[in-house]
Amino acid sequence: MCPNEEKFRILQELETKRELHSYRFMTKEEYMKHYFFSYDDSALFYLMKKYSFHIDVAKVILKSLYVIDLEKDYSSSKLQFLKEIKLDLKEQGYLYYSNFFFKFLLKRDLEVHNYYDLDLYEEKALSSKIEIPQVLFSHPVYEFSSMEDEINFVCCQIIELLNKGVELEKIALCNVSSDYYYTIEKLFSYYHIPVMIPYQNSIYGTKVVSDFLSTGQLDLNDSNKSIINKKLISILGDLSIFDLDDPIYNKIFIDKLKHTFLPNQKLKRAVCIKDLFSTTFMDDEYVFVIGFNQNSLPKNYMDTEYLSDLDKEEVSMYSSVQLNERQKRTILYLLSKIKNLYLSYKLSTPFSRFYPSSLIDEFQMEVIHFNNDTYSYSNFYNQLRLSEKLDIFHLYGEKQKFLEELNTHYTIPYKNYSNRFSGISLDTYLKNLSYPLQLSYTSLNSYNECKFQYYLKYVLKLDDFKDSFSSFVGSMYHKILSLYKKTGFDFEKEYLNYLKTRDLSMKEKLLLVRIKKELLEFIEVLKKQDLLTGYDSSLYEKKIEVPINNDISVKFVGYIDKIMYYKKIDDTYFSIIDYKTGTIDTHIEPMKYGLHMQLPIYLFLIHYGNLFDNPIFTGIYYQNILFSYPSWSLKIEKEKKNRYLLNGYSTDDISILSRFDSTYEDSEMIKSMKYSLEKGFGHYSKIIDNDALYKLLIYTKNHIYDRVDSILKADFDINPKVYESINVSCKYCSFKDICFMREDNLVYLDKVEDLSFLGGDN
Numbered sequence: 001m002c003p004n005e006e007k008f009r010i011l012q013e014l015e016t017k018r019e020l021h022s023y024r025f026m027t028k029e030e031y032m033k034h035y036f037f038s039y040d041d042s043a044l045f046y047l048m049k050k051y052s053f054h055i056d057v058a059k060v061i062l063k064s065l066y067v068i069d070l071e072k073d074y075s076s077s078k079l080q081f082l083k084e085i086k087l088d089l090k091e092q093g094y095l096y097y098s099n100f101f102f103k104f105l106l107k108r109d110l111e112v113h114n115y116y117d118l119d120l121y122e123e124k125a126l127s128s129k130i131e132i133p134q135v136l137f138s139h140p141v142y143e144f145s146s147m148e149d150e151i152n153f154v155c156c157q158i159i160e161l162l163n164k165g166v167e168l169e170k171i172a173l174c175n176v177s178s179d180y181y182y183t184i185e186k187l188f189s190y191y192h193i194p195v196m197i198p199y200q201n202s203i204y205g206t207k208v209v210s211d212f213l214s215t216g217q218l219d220l221n222d223s224n225k226s227i228i229n230k231k232l233i234s235i236l237g238d239l240s241i242f243d244l245d246d247p248i249y250n251k252i253f254i255d256k257l258k259h260t261f262l263p264n265q266k267l268k269r270a271v272c273i274k275d276l277f278s279t280t281f282m283d284d285e286y287v288f289v290i291g292f293n294q295n296s297l298p299k300n301y302m303d304t305e306y307l308s309d310l311d312k313e314e315v316s317m318y319s320s321v322q323l324n325e326r327q328k329r330t331i332l333y334l335l336s337k338i339k340n341l342y343l344s345y346k347l348s349t350p351f352s353r354f355y356p357s358s359l360i361d362e363f364q365m366e367v368i369h370f371n372n373d374t375y376s377y378s379n380f381y382n383q384l385r386l387s388e389k390l391d392i393f394h395l396y397g398e399k400q401k402f403l404e405e406l407n408t409h410y411t412i413p414y415k416n417y418s419n420r421f422s423g424i425s426l427d428t429y430l431k432n433l434s435y436p437l438q439l440s441y442t443s444l445n446s447y448n449e450c451k452f453q454y455y456l457k458y459v460l461k462l463d464d465f466k467d468s469f470s471s472f473v474g475s476m477y478h479k480i481l482s483l484y485k486k487t488g489f490d491f492e493k494e495y496l497n498y499l500k501t502r503d504l505s506m507k508e509k510l511l512l513v514r515i516k517k518e519l520l521e522f523i524e525v526l527k528k529q530d531l532l533t534g535y536d537s538s539l540y541e542k543k544i545e546v547p548i549n550n551d552i553s554v555k556f557v558g559y560i561d562k563i564m565y566y567k568k569i570d571d572t573y574f575s576i577i578d579y580k581t582g583t584i585d586t587h588i589e590p591m592k593y594g595l596h597m598q599l600p601i602y603l604f605l606i607h608y609g610n611l612f613d614n615p616i617f618t619g620i621y622y623q624n625i626l627f628s629y630p631s632w633s634l635k636i637e638k639e640k641k642n643r644y645l646l647n648g649y650s651t652d653d654i655s656i657l658s659r660f661d662s663t664y665e666d667s668e669m670i671k672s673m674k675y676s677l678e679k680g681f682g683h684y685s686k687i688i689d690n691d692a693l694y695k696l697l698i699y700t701k702n703h704i705y706d707r708v709d710s711i712l713k714a715d716f717d718i719n720p721k722v723y724e725s726i727n728v729s730c731k732y733c734s735f736k737d738i739c740f741m742r743e744d745n746l747v748y749l750d751k752v753e754d755l756s757f758l759g760g761d762n
Helices: 004-017 028-035 041-051 055-067 077-092 100-106 120-126 147-163 178-190 207-215 223-238 247-258 320-336 358-362 379-396 403-409 426-431 441-449 451-459 469-481 491-499 506-532 589-593 598-608 636-643 654-660 690-712
Strands: 141-144 171-174 271-274 286-289 340-346 367-369 437-439 537-548 554-568 571-581 615-625 647-651 721-723 747-749
Touching (some): 041 247, 055 077, 147 171, 147 340, 178 379, 223 247, 441 690, 469 491, 469 571, 554 598, 571 598, 589 721, 647 654
Parallel strands (some): 437 554
Antiparallel strands (some): 537 554, 554 571, 615 647
């Protein structure tokens, strides 16, 4: 019985010696499941369901049941409660016993390797007490003021070992907490030392899982997603016996996602991070035990566990005092077995202070204050350190060691700053894109406003979604407005169901009183407008995809709030309606620069998305929702009525328009729409003829393809736009503290008065 690291070492040793042995390997966890009992997610589900345990509490309870004897009565109420739970689980069939295992043990000799932390009940199960010899251990320990100094020392020592012919695989780091990962990765890269860091990256935070949780769909065709898909499918299979609608199912599912990790990259030749307690080190290995600090080595066990020291007196478990004493002996014993050992500790990080291990004083270890850095192995790191020393000198007048030497040797652009985007490797960028690359009006508009803004949002993905009350209300509007025409629609039911998706504050509940009233009013307005139109069919929240034919897979995706249409033989006449909050600006002239392109892009999606066989344009409109108006105004009802009118562009074909809007002569549906036989369309009526429509579509298509090419070329310069004296890019940008936009970055655009840029007289 041994950890997997020790198993691989033994097998490698046997292979080297070309010896054959009949071994059966088990980890401690595997052995205990066979010896005591095992359980699966059904037991977890049962405990959470019956006892209302939090999932973490249920896990602790299950782990504690190993020490509970069903034949014994306990004076501790906690232990007695655990006994009742164990008996309950056993009777329900949620504990699985392996009776044949004891027959298996009778035919085998048992050896225990590299388990120094066995509890008393585990030793009894193994019939083997782990005796840790007392050793007299004294070894020099290097002290460093910071974590970075400590890891820099390690890097320099490794380079010296490599210069002496030591192989990378023979060098290991031990006692490496996750706090060290960033510093190790950073400094090892400065010295070009390959290292394998055991990151535990949960699949829960990946886009594949995020998309699945949102849509319930898996993309099984993308080979880049296959590793996560397999893990996700395995989890779904494990939980397939449970009711998907039960809230506990979701809690267990999310917990499994959070505790399922992506595989780490394996390097053939690299420094490895190993566990001090589970690894047997050979005499030709060089081991750096870092972080030799208090509460790390040794770890302090405290009487704060679920089972207290008093409880442990009634079961076969060691007390915290016994565990602390044993761990000290274990650490000294394991360190004494390492022939080539480097011990070090730090006194601080940028956020915390640390103390040396208590073992240093207790065993009178020599402390070496290392200050012999030769600055010989990394030009890049030396230049970074020079800049830090120059900072200290200019800010505080302190001349640190090696400042003069470094400043003489290197010329660095100190106090020179450029906010220009220096670019990224095109190969790296294209390799790490998620394919197919998905673009939308929102992402394209972001690129047109400022290329660097797109880079931060959609390449680096720095723009986290903020679940605000306004976004919650907007989503509620879209949800209910997509349902109101369905047979059996129950407003109150749908409204209350949606409210369950968020914990509302008292202020939000009060605001919802007015919002609910306005939503009901708007639905009544829509019903009246439905009576005025001859378009008898509608699509809501319709997703449309248009593949962009490039060597690299790209698709343009859009969700259209509402499409009204009617079919006549092979033709489909359509109008697009997009719900908007606040002030509406229908000017599409700035589309010359890629701005204000939402309505043209919706036209592009309809015409090139194969939604209809022969689409014929009627209109593209915005419709106000959630607008504010002065409560003191005497014309509230008139203002609200005007706000609810469709605001946008209509066809100039009266035969088509009249079917969509029976009141087109003095429209009750479309804002500013007037028509008479004598004068034609009114001065303020917004109309588009077929020639202009065609040019609009072609311009939009060409613009999209041009921007796709630029995005695939990783063109992400900082270039915010100023239109009509307004910086339209930076006004609501959340990345001002990243780009440090300068005056010379601004792109000033001339105001566009008409659509002549499309070609022809428009």
